Amino acid sequence: MISGLMTALLLIIFIGIVLWAYSKKNKDTFKDLSQMALDEEDRVKTEEKKHE
DSSP states (O other): OHHHHHHHHHHHHHHHHHHHHTOGGGHHHHHHHHHHHHHHHHHHHHHHHHHO
8 A cells, every 4th residue: 555655656756857857948948958068168179279
């Protein structure tokens, strides 16, 4: 009985996290975060050129 309730609770939490992650209001935030590594790489290349 308790294990079934725990499973249901964890399933509801999981679905909530998935819905939050894919919600439209988080789209811009996640897009910006996904570009951070690329932006950092461009900045490092620019700084390397300055030191040459």
